[in-house]
Amino acid sequence: MTTHASASERQSFNAWSRARGWLGNPWGRPRFLPAITWLYMVWSIVPVLIAIQFSFNNSRSLTAWSGYSTRWYWGNVYSVWGNTGLHSALFQSLKLAAADVVIATPLGVLLAIGLARWRGRGAGSSNFLMLFPLITPEIVMGVSLFLVFGHIFTVIHTSTLAQILGHVTFSISYVVVIVRGRLFSIGRQYEEAAADLGASWWHALRLILLPLLLPAIIASIAITFAISIDDFVISYYLSCGGACDTVPIIIYSTARGGPQPSTNAIASIMVFITLITVVAGYLLYRVFTRGESGSGSMTGDLAAFDL
Amino acid sequence: MAGEVQLIDLVKRFGDVAAVDGINLEMPGAEFFSMLGPSGCGKTTTLRMIAGFERPTEGQILLDGSDMQFTPPHKRNVNTVFQSYALFPHMNVNDNVAFGLRRQKVSKHDIKSRVAEALELVQLTGLERRKPGQMSGGQQQRVALARALVLKPAVLLLDEPLGALDAKLRKQLQVELKALQQQVGITFVYVTHDQEEALTMSDRIAVMSNGKVEQVAEPQEVYEEPKTTFVADFLGVSNLMDATVLTRGGEGHTRVKVGEFELDAGRGEAGVESETKIVIRPERVRLEDHGTTGPNRIPGMVERPVYLGNAMQLLVRLASGDIVQVLIQNAGEEIPYKQGDPVTVYMPAEALRVLADTGTAPIEAA
Amino acid sequence: MYPKWLWSSFSLPGVVWLVLLFLVPMYAVIGVAFGSVDPILQTPLPAWNPLDWNIGWMDQVLHELAPGGIYWAAVVRTLWYVAISLALCLLIGYPVAYYISRHAHRTKATLLILLILPFWISYLMRMLAWVNLLSPGGYADTILRDTGVSRLAVDLGLITQTNWLSGQSATVILALVYGYIPYLILPLYAALDRIDKSHLEAARDLGASPFQAFLRVTLPLSKTGILGGSVLIALPMFGDYYTPDVISSAPSTTMIGNQIDYYFHGGPQPTVGAAITVVLSIFLTIMMGYYIWAVRQASKQLETL
Numbered sequence: 001m002t003t004h005a006s007a008s009e010r011q012s013f014n015a016w017s018r019a020r021g022w023l024g025n026p027w028g029r030p031r032f033l034p035a036i037t038w039l040y041m042v043w044s045i046v047p048v049l050i051a052i053q054f055s056f057n058n059s060r061s062l063t064a065w066s067g068y069s070t071r072w073y074w075g076n077v078y079s080v081w082g083n084t085g086l087h088s089a090l091f092q093s094l095k096l097a098a099a100d101v102v103i104a105t106p107l108g109v110l111l112a113i114g115l116a117r118w119r120g121r122g123a124g125s126s127n128f129l130m131l132f133p134l135i136t137p138e139i140v141m142g143v144s145l146f147l148v149f150g151h152i153f154t155v156i157h158t159s160t161l162a163q164i165l166g167h168v169t170f171s172i173s174y175v176v177v178i179v180r181g182r183l184f185s186i187g188r189q190y191e192e193a194a195a196d197l198g199a200s201w202w203h204a205l206r207l208i209l210l211p212l213l214l215p216a217i218i219a220s221i222a223i224t225f226a227i228s229i230d231d232f233v234i235s236y237y238l239s240c241g242g243a244c245d246t247v248p249i250i251i252y253s254t255a256r257g258g259p260q261p262s263t264n265a266i267a268s269i270m271v272f273i274t275l276i277t278v279v280a281g282y283l284l285y286r287v288f289t290r291g292e293s294g295s296g297s298m299t300g301d302l303a304a305f306d307l
Numbered sequence: 308m309a310g311e312v313q314l315i316d317l318v319k320r321f322g323d324v325a326a327v328d329g330i331n332l333e334m335p336g337a338e339f340f341s342m343l344g345p346s347g348c349g350k351t352t353t354l355r356m357i358a359g360f361e362r363p364t365e366g367q368i369l370l371d372g373s374d375m376q377f378t379p380p381h382k383r384n385v386n387t388v389f390q391s392y393a394l395f396p397h398m399n400v401n402d403n404v405a406f407g408l409r410r411q412k413v414s415k416h417d418i419k420s421r422v423a424e425a426l427e428l429v430q431l432t433g434l435e436r437r438k439p440g441q442m443s444g445g446q447q448q449r450v451a452l453a454r455a456l457v458l459k460p461a462v463l464l465l466d467e468p469l470g471a472l473d474a475k476l477r478k479q480l481q482v483e484l485k486a487l488q489q490q491v492g493i494t495f496v497y498v499t500h501d502q503e504e505a506l507t508m509s510d511r512i513a514v515m516s517n518g519k520v521e522q523v524a525e526p527q528e529v530y531e532e533p534k535t536t537f538v539a540d541f542l543g544v545s546n547l548m549d550a551t552v553l554t555r556g557g558e559g560h561t562r563v564k565v566g567e568f569e570l571d572a573g574r575g576e577a578g579v580e581s582e583t584k585i586v587i588r589p590e591r592v593r594l595e596d597h598g599t600t601g602p603n604r605i606p607g608m609v610e611r612p613v614y615l616g617n618a619m620q621l622l623v624r625l626a627s628g629d630i631v632q633v634l635i636q637n638a639g640e641e642i643p644y645k646q647g648d649p650v651t652v653y654m655p656a657e658a659l660r661v662l663a664d665t666g667t668a669p670i671e672a673a
Numbered sequence: 674m675y676p677k678w679l680w681s682s683f684s685l686p687g688v689v690w691l692v693l694l695f696l697v698p699m700y701a702v703i704g705v706a707f708g709s710v711d712p713i714l715q716t717p718l719p720a721w722n723p724l725d726w727n728i729g730w731m732d733q734v735l736h737e738l739a740p741g742g743i744y745w746a747a748v749v750r751t752l753w754y755v756a757i758s759l760a761l762c763l764l765i766g767y768p769v770a771y772y773i774s775r776h777a778h779r780t781k782a783t784l785l786i787l788l789i790l791p792f793w794i795s796y797l798m799r800m801l802a803w804v805n806l807l808s809p810g811g812y813a814d815t816i817l818r819d820t821g822v823s824r825l826a827v828d829l830g831l832i833t834q835t836n837w838l839s840g841q842s843a844t845v846i847l848a849l850v851y852g853y854i855p856y857l858i859l860p861l862y863a864a865l866d867r868i869d870k871s872h873l874e875a876a877r878d879l880g881a882s883p884f885q886a887f888l889r890v891t892l893p894l895s896k897t898g899i900l901g902g903s904v905l906i907a908l909p910m911f912g913d914y915y916t917p918d919v920i921s922s923a924p925s926t927t928m929i930g931n932q933i934d935y936y937f938h939g940g941p942q943p944t945v946g947a948a949i950t951v952v953l954s955i956f957l958t959i960m961m962g963y964y965i966w967a968v969r970q971a972s973k974q975l976e977t978l
Contacts, residue, residue, distance in 0.1 A: 033772040038767050041787045044855070047802035048794055050812060054805060063810035068419055111687030117679035126688050133695055135913030135961060139930050143950050144698030147705055147943060151717055169694045172687055185531035192391035195380045195674045197458065204674070207406075211397050230795040232915060237937070251797040255804050255919045264805070267798040274793045288397075360674070431827055 005191030027059040027276045032137040052271065055264035062259060079226060080266045085242065086250060093246040094273075095160070096235065100167040101221050107168070108175025109217055113209070115176065116183050133173045140239035141170060151240060162238040163246075167228050174227065175220040215288040222281025309336030309371060310461035310494035317366035319352050326352040328518035329366070334496065334511075338460070341497045343505040344515035345541070348522045350498045354464050354613045355517075357496065358387045371461060386455035387464040391471075392447045394439035400426070400450050401435035416606060425457035428487070445476050452487070455495075462494045469504065481507050502542050506530060514538045532574065536662055539586045546592070548629045550661070552577045561661045566627025568605045573656035578663040589634035591658035594621070597649040603656055607631070609648040619644075623652055645672045692971065702954075706731055717943040734948040744949070745934055751928040754842070755910045759903055762822040762857045763974035765850070767899070770861035771891075788862070791855040800919045803848060807920075808838040840923025848920040853906040860905060864898020865891070897971050904964045908957055929953060 032245050054062050058069035075082035081087060115127050133141065149162045156162050190212060194204040232248035239245055254263040309470060312334040319327040327349040334340045342350040345364055354363045357368055359380030361449065368375045375383060386407070394403050404425055408418045426432050429449035439447055448468055465484075469477045485508045488495045499505055505512050506526045513523045514537070522534045533539035550563035550570075561572045563585055570585070577583050604627045613620040619642045621633040631652060635642055644650065704719030704791030711718055720726050737744045773784045791799065806813035814837060818825045823835040829905035832841045868891060876886040914930030929949065 031767055033776060036705050036765070037769045037772045037777070037784065039766060041784070044791055044851075045787065047806055047813075048462060048799060051684065051798065051802035052806050053958075058828055061810075062805045063808060063812070070599055099745075107687045107690060110683040111725065114680045114683030114685075114687070117675070118684055122681070123684075126684055129688065129696070133691070135908055137909050137930075137953075137957065139912040139914060139933055140702070140950055140954055141695075141698075143933065143937065143946065144702045144935060145694070147701045147717070147719075148694075148698040150699055151705070151943060152719060165694055167799055169691065172690065176687070189389060189391055189393040192380070192674070193387070193389060193395070194406070195360075196385075196387045197454065198381045198410035199406070200381055201675045201679070203410065208395060230793075230797075232795075232797055248795055248797050251795070251801055252915060252919060255801045256922050259801060259804060263801065267795065267801055271794050271798060274795070278793050291522075 012223070025031055027114065048271070052263050052268045055261050055268045057261050060260060062261060063266065066098070072261040073269075078260070078262055080269065083262065085245070086262060086266050088243065089247050090247050090269065091249045092160070092244060093248075096163055096167055096231075096246060097225045099164045100171050100228040101224050103164070104168045104171035104175055104224055105217065105221055108172045108220065109179055109213070111172065112176040112179035113213075116180055118220050128175050130173055133170050134177070138170075138233035141166070142233045146237040157240070158238050158244070160241045160244055162240075163235050163244060165181065166234040166238050167231060170231075171224045171228060175221060178220040178223060179213060179216045183211055186212050215285045218284045218288065219281050222277050222284075225277050229270060229274055229277075259266060311336050311369075311371050311498065312462055312494060313367075313369040313372075314357075315367040315369065317368065318364045319349075319356060319361060320364045325518050327363075330515075330518075330520045332513055332520065332523065335491050336494050337484060337507055339495045339497065339510045341499060341505040341509040341512045342515055343499055343502055343512050343541070345500055347517075348515040348667065349518040350515050351466055354387075354496065354498050356496065357462070358464055359383050374521075378505055384460050385462045385464060386458055386460040386548070387466065388448075388451045388455050388468045388469065390466045392439070392451040392468075394447055394450055394454070394607070396439055399436050399438050400431070400442075403439070403450060404454045404457055406454065411458070421457050422453075425453040428456065428491075429453045444472050445480065445673055448480065451486075456487075456491060461491065462496060463488075465495060465497045467499055469499075469501075474514075477504075478525055484508060485555055491633070514541060518543075523574070531584070532660070534663070536584055537588075537638070538664065539660075543630055544589050544634075545586045546589060546629075546631045547584050547586050548627075548631075550583055552581050552583055552661075563661060565605070565629070568627055570603050570605075570654065570659060571656040572659045572661040574658075574660035575662060576663050584662045585659055586662060587631075587654050587659050588653065589632045590636070591655065592631060592633045593653040593654050593655070594623070594633060594635070594644065595651045597651055599653070601653070601673040603659065604651050604653045607650055607652045609644045609646055609650060611646060612642075612644055621648060683844050702947045702950050703812075705944055706707055706951045708944060710942075710944055715941075717947070730944045731948045731951070734945060734952065738949070738952060744929070747927050747929050750842070750926070751911060751930075754846055754849060754928060757905055758846050758853065758903045758910065759907055761846070761850045762906065763899065763903065766854050766858040766902075770858050770865055774862050774865040785862075788858060790853065796852055797915070797919065799852060800916060803851065803920060804838065806843065809836060813837075838921065840921050840925045843925055845921050845926045846916050846965075848916050849910060852916060853910060856906045857902040860902040861895070861898050863894050864901070868894045897968055900964060900967055900971075904960070908960065911957060912953065954956060 054065070055072055056068050056070065057066060058071070059066040072079050076082050079086075080090065111130060115123065115130065118126070143160070145166045146158065149156050149165075150158050156165070171251075186209075190208050191204045194208045195201070199207065230248060231246075232252060235246045235247050236252070239249060247266055251263055251267050254260065312332070314330055314332040317327055317330050317375050318325060325348075330349075330353065342353060344350050352361060356363050357370075357375075357383040359375065359378065363376075368386065370383065376650050395406070398406070401422060404422045405418050408421060413421070423432070426435070429452050431446065434442070434446065434450075439450065442450070451468070468484075469480055472480065481504060484495075484497075496575065497505070497508065500610075504530075509526055509527055511523060512529050514529060516520045516537050522529055522538045524532075529538060533542060533545075536547065539545045548565055550565045553562040553564050553569065555561055555577055558576045559573050559579050561575070563570055563572055563577075563583070565585070572585055595604070607623045609621055609623050610630065612620070616637070618637050619635045621635065621644055623631050624635055625631055633652070700721075701719060704721050705717045707723075707728060707730070708720040709718050709727050710716070734744075736742055739745065769788075773781060773788065776819075777784050780797055802976075803813075805811055808814060815825075817837070818835060821833075823837070826832045826843065827835055831843045833839075836843045872890050872894065873886050876890045877883070883891065912930050912933075914928060914934045917926045917928055917931060917933075933946050933949050933953070936949070938941045
């Protein structure tokens with residue numbers, strides 16, 4: 001049985017259904033989701049871009065733009081390059097990060113391999129111990145190390161050395177977690193193949209496992225460096241005062257007191273260094289996993305990345 | 308070195324579970340020997356024990372007469388082709404194949420010639436600079452072969468090497484592998500779950516289930532004379548039917564009763580039980596016009612014809628209630644059976660086998 | 674193929690380091706919290722042996738943390754800040770994570786990079802950016818004033834005066850949300866990404882509208898992700914002190930972390946600071962325990978499917 005709708009009825013039906021179609025389109029996406037997402041991205045990034053912009057301000061103001069200038073970076077006694085305080089903070093940050101990488105990477109890589117393969121007693125608790133720093137709030141860690149170095153074992157008082165020791169302590173866990181992901185995605189097959197072909201365990205380790213782990217090691221170096229540079233709480237608690245101050249400490253003190261464009265400048269330099277490090281790490285990672293497909297590629301490693 | 312492998316009372320337990328539950332196998336040299344079975348039957352575990360990656364819980368492994376108990380994998384004259392090939396991703400083909408030779412401190416000059424020889428053997432000359440990630444599955448497989456064979460092992464272990472390849476490539480490589488084994492003249496121990504593969508390539512097959520060996524024999528014997536229900540069902544398709552033993556006349560002279568029908572079983576020997584199973588291959592069952600009389604004939608009805616291209620498969624329900632699968636080769640003439648046709652099913656005595664045990668057959672699909 | 678002693682020896686250096694420089698200092702905090710103070714030098718004397726523990730200081734601290742005590746306000750404020758910030762983070766973060774994982778096909782890579790970007794920008798730099806924007810005359814301050822939002826916020830009682838940097842809780846919450854939300858969105862995205870599309874397709878196939886499919890399939894399956902991400906940011910947020918310090922630095926917005934920091938850098942009384950730290954750690958351990966229990970419950974539910 002067919003019903004005959006009048007022409008006008010048919011017209012209004014079409015308009016209404018089209019409107020409903022646009023709103024309730026079963027294959028379309030809700031319009032507000034991309035809006036929220038992009039708004040979030042803008043809100044997330046733009047403030048920092050503005051802060052970086054004002055580090056190039058031609059005046060001392062951080063709110064009124066007077067034109068482009070690099071005076072806060074070099075050239076006078078208030079600039080990052082000219083001010084010894086800022087200058088030394090920059091070098092201190094880099095020093096700590098470099099030392100952190102040099103110490104934490106070997107410790108972390110060994111620990112990652114060891115924990116992944118160790119089947120004896122103590123393996124479980126060691127794994128738990130390794131995870132602990134990742135979930136400990138920084139202030140708890142800072143306080144604990146401060147008490148140890150500042151009051152109890154004052155042979156190492158708060159100093160650059162103490163800061164380095166503190167940085168390494170929280171960095172090891174990051175290295176382990178990053179390397180472990182790669183380790184799981186590699187599996188045991190290549191070392192078994194090596195042994196099958198006549199390689200002793202030492203050769204299998206040196207010629208097969210370590211080269212295959214290299215991309216993850218590089219990634220962990222980049223990440224450890226970046227995290228160390230941006231660390232505030234541990235560096236602050238273990239700081240010996242002026243000479244031990246790092247860039248985050250400088251930012252902290254001046255942001256509360258009265259920020260100047262030189263603060264923005266030194267912060268911008270840090271952002272730049274961190275981003276370069278991360279990008280370099282990523283590119284090197286890609287270079288070293290070139291020619292691998294499926295298991296061994298970054299998607300495989302990221303999929304295996306888990307605590 | 309003959310490449311002789313002996314497994315004596317081999318057991319491997321993981322916790323409470325026995326993956327390998329007491330197997331005894333002897334592989335004299337230069338044989339293409341397959342271990343065939345479903346996943347979990349213990350074939351891969353056995354292979355890994357021969358290679359040295361797993362230590363036996365009990366039992367011995369002898370390679371050319373020497374006990375391998377204290378010999379680590381890198382010192383055994385045995386090489387493996389892994390299921391995933393395990394080609395070193397960070398090395399190119401040349402370095403992969405040369406790896407073992409370098410461990411043996413062979414001279415640079417000899418390495419070069421032996422690598423070239425091995426690559427020629429697997430028809431991959433010219434691909435030395437490629438990395439595994441840039442090659443197809445079939446090419447990777449050949450590199451894995453070359454890498455193992457270049458070391459001239461006495462025994463080559465292959466763990467389901469063709470599993471990841473498409474059907475056409477698999478068939479091609481099956482032929483090549485068999486030819487290779489005969490050319491090189493060493494023992495191949497081949498693990499697979501594909502019974503067709505095992506039948507095609509092997510000199511002898513060990514059919515395994517639940518950590519035990521059900522039967523070891525040449526392919527023809529395993530297919531035509533299965534000793535247990537499991538073997539009968541695993542190799543090819545088999546029509547298994549419950550039967551009651553009427554008269555025992557020794558090997559080949561058994562009379563059984565299926566439903567109300569009496570049949571002569573011209574193969575096998577019944578065991579002690581009165582209830583047993585009989586088995587016949589689909590290609591040996593013959594369909595005749597409805598109403599034909601004679602020995603070993605049961606009336607039935609065609610339930611479902613299936614066209615396979617090279618053959619016609621018919622599911623026929625017998626008057627005894629069993630469903631029998633019949634395979635008729637496509638010889639050019641039309642096969643006139645349709646669904647619902649009444650027929651007479653003739654199971655020639657010389658093709659009908661009575662089994663000595665009722666065994667543990669896998670559940671048949673309806 | 675490897676010697677049995679190899680893997681434990683590999684782990685040894687790292688484990689020794691963590692024991693000496695992580696576990697021992699943790700115990701030092703407890704030792705100091707339950708220790709005594711040298712009357713002359715005013716330095717803390719840790720009590721290493723539990724039998725020597727002096728609960729005097731801890732007792733006093735617990736007293737002050739309880740309702741009516743001097744830290745009570747900070748405790749309540751911290752709980753509010755974390756709760757509201759977490760809620761806001763989820764409110765904003767979930768749609769973003771959802772969009773990127775489910776709908777953003779061509780722009781997915783770009784969005785992911787933008788998502789990860791804040792991780793590599795120093796936290797303090799991000800706070801500094803807002804100090805710049807909200808200080809009188811800054812872009813944000815000007816816009817909020819000119820559009821009347823600042824006035825509206827005062828009228829609604831959200832802030833007490835139109836200077837957003839003058840010790841306002843709303844600003845601290847804004848800063849906390851801004852600072853921590855990237856650490857929530859990423860695990861949320863990972864959890865949502867992992868949800869098998871076929872579950873949703875099955876739901877739609879069986880007659881559910883897109884909204885219903887979301888409510889009945891996606892949301893429950895992302896529960897562990899929500900929980901994990903929330904714990905990931907709530908735990909550090911409880912110990913945060915530098916955010917209120919930088920964005921507000923007024924006694925009206927102190928969190929419990931500020932109290933701890935005060936006793937180490939303000940008017941040093943390490944024993945009291947250590948005691949508060951111990952209480953905070955116990956609280957966080959309980960929270961962590963709840964999380965692990967909840968995850969186990971959730972995975973048990975999934976197993977029974």
